[in-house]
Amino acid sequence: MLIAPAQRFRKGTSVKINWLVEQVMVWGLVGGLTVPVSALAATKQVPKASGQDLQRQVKSTANKVIPAVVSIASTVMVRDQAFGDEALPFGLFKEPPTRRQYGQGSGVIVAPDGYIITNNHVVADAVDVEVVLADRRQYKGRVVATDPKTDVAVVKIQATKLPTVAWGDSSQLDVGDFVLAIGNPLGLSRTVTFGIVSAVGRADVGVADFEDFIQTDAPINPGNSGGALVNIHGELVGINTAIASPTGGSVGVGFAIPSNMARAAMQSLIKTGRVVRGFLGAYTQDVSPPLGKIFHLPDVKGAIVTDVQSKGSAERAGLKRGDVVVRFDGGDVMDSGHLRNLVAQSSIGSKHRLDLIREGKVYQAELIIQEAPRERTKKTQTASTASTVHPLAGVVFDDVTPPLARQMDLPVNNGVVVTDIEEGSLAEASGLQPGDVVLELNRQYVPNFSTLQRLADPLKPADLALLLVNRQGNVMYIPIQGE
Numbered sequence: 001m002l003i004a005p006a007q008r009f010r011k012g013t014s015v016k017i018n019w020l021v022e023q024v025m026v027w028g029l030v031g032g033l034t035v036p037v038s039a040l041a042a043t044k045q046v047p048k049a050s051g052q053d054l055q056r057q058v059k060s061t062a063n064k065v066i067p068a069v070v071s072i073a074s075t076v077m078v079r080d081q082a083f084g085d086e087a088l089p090f091g092l093f094k095e096p097p098t099r100r101q102y103g104q105g106s107g108v109i110v111a112p113d114g115y116i117i118t119n120n121h122v123v124a125d126a127v128d129v130e131v132v133l134a135d136r137r138q139y140k141g142r143v144v145a146t147d148p149k150t151d152v153a154v155v156k157i158q159a160t161k162l163p164t165v166a167w168g169d170s171s172q173l174d175v176g177d178f179v180l181a182i183g184n185p186l187g188l189s190r191t192v193t194f195g196i197v198s199a200v201g202r203a204d205v206g207v208a209d210f211e212d213f214i215q216t217d218a219p220i221n222p223g224n225s226g227g228a229l230v231n232i233h234g235e236l237v238g239i240n241t242a243i244a245s246p247t248g249g250s251v252g253v254g255f256a257i258p259s260n261m262a263r264a265a266m267q268s269l270i271k272t273g274r275v276v277r278g279f280l281g282a283y284t285q286d287v288s289p290p291l292g293k294i295f296h297l298p299d300v301k302g303a304i305v306t307d308v309q310s311k312g313s314a315e316r317a318g319l320k321r322g323d324v325v326v327r328f329d330g331g332d333v334m335d336s337g338h339l340r341n342l343v344a345q346s347s348i349g350s351k352h353r354l355d356l357i358r359e360g361k362v363y364q365a366e367l368i369i370q371e372a373p374r375e376r377t378k379k380t381q382t383a384s385t386a387s388t389v390h391p392l393a394g395v396v397f398d399d400v401t402p403p404l405a406r407q408m409d410l411p412v413n414n415g416v417v418v419t420d421i422e423e424g425s426l427a428e429a430s431g432l433q434p435g436d437v438v439l440e441l442n443r444q445y446v447p448n449f450s451t452l453q454r455l456a457d458p459l460k461p462a463d464l465a466l467l468l469v470n471r472q473g474n475v476m477y478i479p480i481q482g483e
Contacts, residue, residue, distance in 0.1 A: 281312020
């Protein structure tokens with residue numbers, strides 16, 4: 001029965017099918033079954049030849065890239081806070097002593113005159129940087145500039161004619177592509193590991209503000225940070241940055257900054273000492289399944305515009321609150337983080353086509369990229385679980401007054417604020433929080449509590465309450481579905 005596929009084997013079958021057939025034939029021979037000679041001849045040992053070619057390519061790539069990957073040792077001065085409570089006479093306190101703390105990571109030479117790209121967390125606040133090349137030459141390193149928002153840093157050494165790694169195009173990576181991770185894990189220099197791209201576009205990892213990580217199962221361990229992730233041709237497609245692990249060691253879930261993002265950040269750091277980013281000029285949020293239905297979207301992806309800033313790129317492009325951006329220059333926008341990254345990596349003044357859905361209809365807009373403000377802070381948000389009857393049952397509202405705004409540290413001095421939420425309520429489960437200032441209920445403006453009460457009273461237990469809230473300057477929609 002195992003040789004049945006060979007009996008049906010016909011001319012023109014693909015190489016992949018041939019390989020599968022060959023495996024069945026070999027198993028059949030071990031079992032004492034007869035195999036047609038013509039079927040064996042058709043296979044021509046494709047797997048063996050392909051395996052040898054792959055091994056040769058991996059060895060060639062490793063030998064080409066290893067010389068350009070360096071070890072970086074950094075020294076940071078830290079204060080031991082345990083001494084901070086030691087009182088001296090007259091109510092004075094002894095200043096905590098400083099001590100040296102050492103760190104170790106990796107870097108990649110990308111210019112023959114000594115420019116090295118690495119992670120910000122490898123050299124942040126370092127008072128001393130030592131760079132060791134693959135041939136064991138040692139240099140003092142100078143931190144040119146760092147960017148915590150992408151976790152990219154640039155280090156310079158005084159040397160010339162150094163080996164380098166060619167940049168690759170990370171946008172061409174696909175899941176399943178072969179990659180090599182090269183660095184100095186656990187202090188073991190010139191270590192090469194091999195694997196595949198497990199996923200692309202990973203965000204919400206919690207490592208940096210701008211995240212678009214390549215995920216790989218090529219083993220990455222502490223010390224690999226700042227090292228090279230290269231494709232099978234030896235092109236730099238990522239900078240190894242982090243791992244997800246319950247033990248601190250590799251469990252096959254590693255993350256690398258895409259080379260396109262890292263290269264743009266590096267070039268900006270060298271040129272200006274900071275990263276110049278594009279800015280949308282609007283707040284956005286991800287599309288959830290409930291919001292997808294509310295906004296009449298064909299699928300659960302895109303970025304919902306929740307607020308448009310005055311005189312920003314979005315306003316000038318004609319974007320409005322409630323618009324859902326679904327494509328950027330013809331490519332799908334997966335979520336708000338994806339849109340943010342696309343805009344941030346665009347050149348200042350460049351023009352881009354946005355496809356958006358407004359009230360169920362498709363529109364197009366031209367976005368001209370403006371430069372992002374130097375500093376923008378965004379406070380964290382949380383969500384919980386629960387159930388109840390009326391969609392807003394268990395929520396306590398109050399009119400915002402200047403004293404209440406100061407007491408609750410609110411971003412506005414008028415409107416309606418959530419002062420308390422009953423534990424286990426639908427509102428709590430939907431993510432509403434005390435301190436949220438309600439701007440709209442079901443797309444209707446809410447200037448005060450009496451308006452909110454008028455709009456909320458007719459709602460039935462099964463109705464939807466779509467709140468637009470301002471949470472410490474971040475405007476978002478929160479759908480609360482009654483039972």
